[in-house]
Amino acid sequence: MNGYSLLTQAMVYLAAGVVSVPIAKRLGLGSVLGYLIAGVLVGPFALNLVGPEGDILKFGEFGVVILLFLIGLEVRPALLWRMRTAIFGVGTAQLLATAALVGAGSLAFGLDWRLGFATGLILALSSTAIVLQSLEEKDMRQGPVGEASFGVLLFQDLAVIPLFALLPLLAPVGGPPAPSPHEASLVEQLPIWGRALAQLGAIAAVIVGGRYLTRPMFRFIAAARLREIFTASALLLVVAVAALMELVGLSPALGAFLAGVVLAESEFRRELETDIEPFRGLLLGLFFITVGAGLDLGLVSAHPLEILAAVVGLIVLKTLAMYAAGRLFRSPHRVALTTAVGLAQGGEFAFVLLGFVVGAHVMGEELARLLTAVVAVSMAATPLVTAAYEKLVLSRQEDLAEPERLPFDEGDPDVIVAGFGRFGQIATRLLLANNFKVVLLENSIEQIEVLRRFGWRVHYGDASRIDLLRTAGAEKAKLLLVAIDDRDKATEMVAAARAAFPKIAIFARAYDRRHAYELIKTPDVAVERETFESALNYGRRALLKLGLSERRANRAAALFREQDLALWKELAPIAGEEDRYVMASRDSRETTEKVLRAEMARIAAEEDGEAADALAAAKAAAKSDRVEPDKEPV
Numbered sequence: 001m002n003g004y005s006l007l008t009q010a011m012v013y014l015a016a017g018v019v020s021v022p023i024a025k026r027l028g029l030g031s032v033l034g035y036l037i038a039g040v041l042v043g044p045f046a047l048n049l050v051g052p053e054g055d056i057l058k059f060g061e062f063g064v065v066i067l068l069f070l071i072g073l074e075v076r077p078a079l080l081w082r083m084r085t086a087i088f089g090v091g092t093a094q095l096l097a098t099a100a101l102v103g104a105g106s107l108a109f110g111l112d113w114r115l116g117f118a119t120g121l122i123l124a125l126s127s128t129a130i131v132l133q134s135l136e137e138k139d140m141r142q143g144p145v146g147e148a149s150f151g152v153l154l155f156q157d158l159a160v161i162p163l164f165a166l167l168p169l170l171a172p173v174g175g176p177p178a179p180s181p182h183e184a185s186l187v188e189q190l191p192i193w194g195r196a197l198a199q200l201g202a203i204a205a206v207i208v209g210g211r212y213l214t215r216p217m218f219r220f221i222a223a224a225r226l227r228e229i230f231t232a233s234a235l236l237l238v239v240a241v242a243a244l245m246e247l248v249g250l251s252p253a254l255g256a257f258l259a260g261v262v263l264a265e266s267e268f269r270r271e272l273e274t275d276i277e278p279f280r281g282l283l284l285g286l287f288f289i290t291v292g293a294g295l296d297l298g299l300v301s302a303h304p305l306e307i308l309a310a311v312v313g314l315i316v317l318k319t320l321a322m323y324a325a326g327r328l329f330r331s332p333h334r335v336a337l338t339t340a341v342g343l344a345q346g347g348e349f350a351f352v353l354l355g356f357v358v359g360a361h362v363m364g365e366e367l368a369r370l371l372t373a374v375v376a377v378s379m380a381a382t383p384l385v386t387a388a389y390e391k392l393v394l395s396r397q398e399d400l401a402e403p404e405r406l407p408f409d410e411g412d413p414d415v416i417v418a419g420f421g422r423f424g425q426i427a428t429r430l431l432l433a434n435n436f437k438v439v440l441l442e443n444s445i446e447q448i449e450v451l452r453r454f455g456w457r458v459h460y461g462d463a464s465r466i467d468l469l470r471t472a473g474a475e476k477a478k479l480l481l482v483a484i485d486d487r488d489k490a491t492e493m494v495a496a497a498r499a500a501f502p503k504i505a506i507f508a509r510a511y512d513r514r515h516a517y518e519l520i521k522t523p524d525v526a527v528e529r530e531t532f533e534s535a536l537n538y539g540r541r542a543l544l545k546l547g548l549s550e551r552r553a554n555r556a557a558a559l560f561r562e563q564d565l566a567l568w569k570e571l572a573p574i575a576g577e578e579d580r581y582v583m584a585s586r587d588s589r590e591t592t593e594k595v596l597r598a599e600m601a602r603i604a605a606e607e608d609g610e611a612a613d614a615l616a617a618a619k620a621a622a623k624s625d626r627v628e629p630d631k632e633p634v
Contacts (some may be wrong), residue, residue: 012049017285024467031137034132035285039292040380046297060275063283064348065242067129068157068253070280071271075154082444083151086327090148091155093325094343100126101317115171118362119371121163122354123314124321125347127379128153129284134342134386135524139467148331148339154323157307162255162348167353169361195249202248206241206255210262218268238276251352287348294351295376299369308376310412315344315385334394341389345382365530403449412476415440417483418463418493420451423509423530424483435488439472443484464493474501482508513568517575536561552603559599563592 016038024034080087103120107113116414131149135141141150190198214237221233238256245255263269263328300307319340326336353374357363414436421442431438440456441463442448451458461471463484465608474480480497484490494508506525510516516527536557567588574580 005301005499007111009050010040013286013289016289020283028382031285032133033241034289034379035288036383039289040053040295040297041292043295044287045293045295050293053148055178060269062242063280063287064129065238065253065256066276066280066283067132069238069256069260070264070273070276071128071154072257075261078262079134083147083154086148086151087155088326089329089431091152091332092386093328094152094322095121095156095159095237097126097321097325098318102314105313105317115363116359118170121167122350122357123346123371123375124318125156125160125349126153126318126343126461127345127355127382128157128347128377130382133149133284133288134383136555139465142464144332144335144344145177146339147601148326148335149342152339152343157349159255160251160353163353164250167362168358170357171360171362171432179547191628198248202244202250202255203258206244206258207262212258214263215266215268218266222268222271229272234272234275235279251349253349265608277413290381291348291376294372295380296369296373298374300377303370305369307377310370311377311381314346314374314378314495315381318344338389338394340387340401342382344385346379355363384435413437413473414477415439415481416463416472416474416477417441418469419482419484420458421447421483421485424481425484426479426481441468443471462490464496466496467502473502474504477504479505479507484509485511487511487518489516491515494519498522498525514575516568517572520572525584532564549607552600552607555603556596556600559596560592563595568590574586577612 017035020038021031021034024037025031041047043224044050050082099120101120102118102123104112104117106119111119125527130242131153132141135146135149138382140146163346182519218230218233221230237259241255241259242252246252263272268634307548317336322340323336326339327333330340351372354363354368355374358365358368369456415438416514417428417431420428420440424440428440440458442451442458443462459472463482469480474497480501480625481491482490483499484493494506497504497506506522508519508525508527510527510529512529516529519527539560540553540557543556544550548556571581571584571588572586
């Protein structure tokens with residue numbers, strides 16, 4: 001590396017970030033632009049403090065690999081279904097519209113239609129790293145803009161795989177075969193069908209291994225109770241999957257994403273996220289530095305007007321395409337526009353694809369270098385563009401604020417309901433019928449759209465955010481009803497709300513008995529198991545159907561409720577001790593059944609006695625009603 005040791009490079013990277021990022025944040029430019037400026041300064045085209053460009057880029061790509069793995073951990077089937085419109089609807093429309101507009105612009109500059117189409121597809125991709133980092137810094141990741149951006153970025157990441165297969169088809173007829181997109185590929189010399197089989201085999205290995213091998217492995221490691229080993233294992237998993245994908249000619253980042261998706265339903269998902277999250281921020285910062293370092297200042301200075309025009313044209317065309325796609329799928333004006341501006345830059349996968357199309361003889365090296373500079377400049381300009389948009393446009397459109405930023409005009413509420421699904425709706429209707437002021441929070445856009453058709457005024461937002469609860473009036477509200485159906489988030493929300501608002505009463509929806517025990521670890525929290533009362537009433541009605549009297553059925557339900565509540569409190573101290581808890585639960589079940597049988601037998605005896613008494617009384621009354629013939633007076 002031109003004589004630079006690893007320690008020297010690490011020192012330069014860290015020093016550049018430590019100096020540039022706080023200055024950029026203080027100037028209101030954001031951390032991303034600070035990292036990019038730091039990269040430009042220490043890169044090979046400026047001060048040249050860190051060695052060749054290729055070494056830097058390879059060193060920083062691992063940050064994107066970590067990011068894609070963490071995104072994969074969030075992609076659960078329920079999330080895909082809930083965000084299907086944003087991912088497959090808006091995402092597809094954005095990609096096709098951007099490719100068409102950029103391709104048409106390329107044709108206007110005299111490029112061949114194949115080159116124009118390839119350029120449009122490559123530049124249609126946006127930067128997952130930059131967009132998500134900016135959204136998190138602005139606390140917009142959980143809002144409608146965050147969800148729309150995440151859905152489109154997720155579709156773009158998935159689209160990279162078919163792009164590797166599609167782009168070589170745009171090469172001139174008779175050209176040499178397309179190379180593997182990665183230098184370390186072991187399948188480069190195989191025929192096309194051989195490469196396809198190897199890649200499918202690698203994907204299958206990741207899916208099968210992630211589903212059936214990683215859980216026993218993590219259980220074994222977790223039993224050692226050494227957190228650093230668990231962290232090392234999580235990193236090993238990411239690195240191993242990335243290396244496997246690279247060996248078969250696929251993107252390491254997409255391989256890590258696939259591994260994350262496979263593990264999304266694992267019980268170790270939260271632990272994996274927690275252990276890898278610190279590396280993500282550091283390595284993403286390094287990636288942004290590499291983007292800045294990779295900016296060829298010589299090329300930019302040689303063609304300043306061409307690159308400036310291309311960057312402006314790219315940002316404008318991508319903004320128009322994304323805005324049109326958002327409005328097509330009924331996104332509000334402000335949400336669609338804000339999302340479009342945020343996604344207007346080129347993406348990190350463009351660097352990989354540009355190198356790939358050069359090797360496939362779809363594009364010349366000179367044009368690829370020019371487009372690489374355009375993508376890098378557009379990424380560097382993103383913080384400036386979004387800052388200008390927020391200052392010049394958003395500040396004048398306060399009436400179009402995002403749902404979670406809308407002022408709550410209900411006044412000081414009595415109750416805040418977090419989660420307005422089938423559970424929260426019933427409780428809310430009882431409250432409203434008794435004239436309590438209620439603020440409704442829901443984090444599903446689709447659910448809100450349905451509810452508003454029925455006349456409900458529901459605010460969008462993630463109620464686990466303390467700032468949103470505060471805006472909704474939690475500091476003055478009497479009661480917080482936590483009615484969301486995400487067990488982990490409900491537990492986190494209850495703990496955070498209790499710490500932030502110690503005076504508010506909290507009622508929480510519990511999935512089951514164990515979840516209820518987790519919730520009551522937070523002081524002064526009342527819980528309601530979501531199916532307990534309905535199941536109890538269900539059983540009571542079954543007793544009536546089988547011929548029991550209403551008195552016996554009602555008493556059975558009431559006694560079961562009393563016994564269950566008493567035993568639930570009794571078992572709370574040992575809820576975390578599996579063996580003791582199971583044994584005590586079995587004993588308690590037998591005790592409850594004995595008490596119920598004894599009480600039912602007593603009531604049955606009383607009813608039998610009452611029935612006998614009633615029968616005797618009826619007979620006596622019937623006998624006394626018989627009138628004997630009147631005797632004649634003497």
